[in-house]
Amino acid sequence: MFKEFAKWxxxxxxxxxxxxxxxxxxxxxxxxxxITGVYAGGSLLSVVSRVKEVYADIPDYVGxxxxxxxxxxxLRVDRCIDCxxxxxxxxxxxxxxxxxWRTRILEQHLPKGDHQWERRFMPILCNHCNEPxxxxxxxxxxxxxxxxTGIVRVNIKKCxxxxxxxxxxxxxxxxxxxEKRAIDKCDFCWESRLSKGIFPTACAQACPAGVRIFGDLSDPQSRVYQMVHDPQRALWVLRPETGARPNVFYTIH
Amino acid sequence: MKKGLLLIVIFLTLGLLLHTLPSVGQESEEEAEYPTYPIIFTKPLKAVLFEHKVHVEEAGLSCEDCHEDIFPMEAGATQENKDFNMQALYNGKYCGACHDGETAFASNTRCATCHIGVMGWKRLTGKEKGEKEE
Incomplete structure (x- = not known):
């Protein structure tokens, strides 16, 4: 019976x-x-698993x-080389x-099966959460x-x-x-660059591998908008369960 | 009875000698084949790890495949070249001679396979051991 089905x-x-x-x-x-194929007028789909490669938990607040x-x-993490x-x-x-520190690099060993692993570096910085x-x-x-701007900043006089x-x-x-006798953190280079009209952040400027893409998510013309809204792209945030709604997104390719 | 004991002693000594001698010979032979220490490039950025073992034993390359047309024998000498960068690799130079997507995985994929980063460089060279937090 299954043979017939397979033939069909x-x-x-x-x-x-x-x-x-x-x-x-x-x-x-x-x-x-x-989805890799469509058959019988769309009633049958051929799909392959990309669970290992893709952890596509696109935050619902995108938009x-x-x-x-x-x-x-x-952050296009697979391009990071921890330079x-x-x-x-x-x-x-x-x-x-x-x-x-205002930004750091973490090292991960992603299992590839067969007791093998693949190295991945993951830059982290302040996520400038919507609900910080x-x-x-x-x-x-x-x-x-x-x-x-939505940047999470510190007023050192009040700290x-x-x-x-x-x-x-x-x-x-x-x-x-x-030295400041206060908390210091990433402010997307607001004080040192953005407020003076210098774009983008120092880290994004310095990255030789194009890992860090900085921009305005409310501008449909911006690269970050197009990446975040690309339905083909696997996109995730760190620790979504905290409900902080971070504004730093991770992707590969 | 005594003969038996003597035979056993002879066997043991012979066995010991034969056991140790050839293994010494094997080791020196292996050492001569390729450098076992890691080759670490730190220019233009830290750091890229090259291991002869992987390329000789897993990829099956011989010395002449890379030396000295693509890389000179002197370890790390290539990094003094101004064009020792990814663009050159994409153009088929240096590592890119094989890492073209056909002979071996393409140079613009699997970055962290060769790039071990500042963290990997510190680990291998034992720099700032006390400061490092793990």
Missing amino acids: LKTLKNEGVDHISVEERRAFLKMGLV HYPYKPHYTMV ERCMEACRKTNHVPPYG PCVRACPTKATFKDKV IGCKACVAACPYDMRYFNE
Whole structure:
């Protein structure tokens, strides 16, 4: 019986995947499946698993951008080679002391099966969350979400150094700066560059591999908008379960 | 009875000698074939790891396949060349002679296979061991 069925399946022609809507593709991508063929007038689909490669948990808040410009960064992680030029540029531009950090690189060993693994470097920085836990934790309102750009900044005059925000940050992206006697963190180079009209951030400028794409997510013409809204692209954020709604997105290819 | 004991002793000594001697010979032979220490390129950026073992034993290359047309014998000498970068690789130079997507995986894929980063470089060279947090 199955042999007959298999024979019949083999006689079918692949009608091509062009007529599948992007929404449908993305729905399958979320399940870790990529549609490779359409048969019998669209009633049969051929799919392959890309679970290992794709962790496509596209945040549901994509599409609502309350800030203008809504600054964001998209990181093409598979291109990162941990040359740490971004970290060097950041230190220099923002006067980050040796004991502190505004951005870091993590190293992952992704299992490939057969006791083998593949190295992947993952740059991390402040996610400039839409619902920042650090801002909620700050007792003096020293750390705040910029009403125009959405950048999470620190008013060092108000900071009392209690480090409640350090404990609250899901990404460990805050440190106490001894010289400033205040918390210091990534501000997308707002003070050192953006506010002076210099674009993009120092790290994005320094990256030789094109990992860090910085831009305005509320501008449909921007590269970040097009990457985030590309239904074919696997896109994810770090620790989505915290509900912080981060504005730093991760992708591959 | 004594003869038996003597035979056993002779066997043991012979066995010991024969066991140790050829293995010494094998090791020196292996050492001569290719450098076992990692070749680490740190220019133009830190860092790229090349291992002879992978290329000789897994890829089956011989010395002449790369030396000295593509790479000189002197370890790390190539990184002094101004054009030792990814663009040159894409054009089929250096590693790109094989890493073209057909002979071996393409130079613009699997970046972190060869690029071990500053972290990998520190690990291999033992730099800043005390400072490193793991």
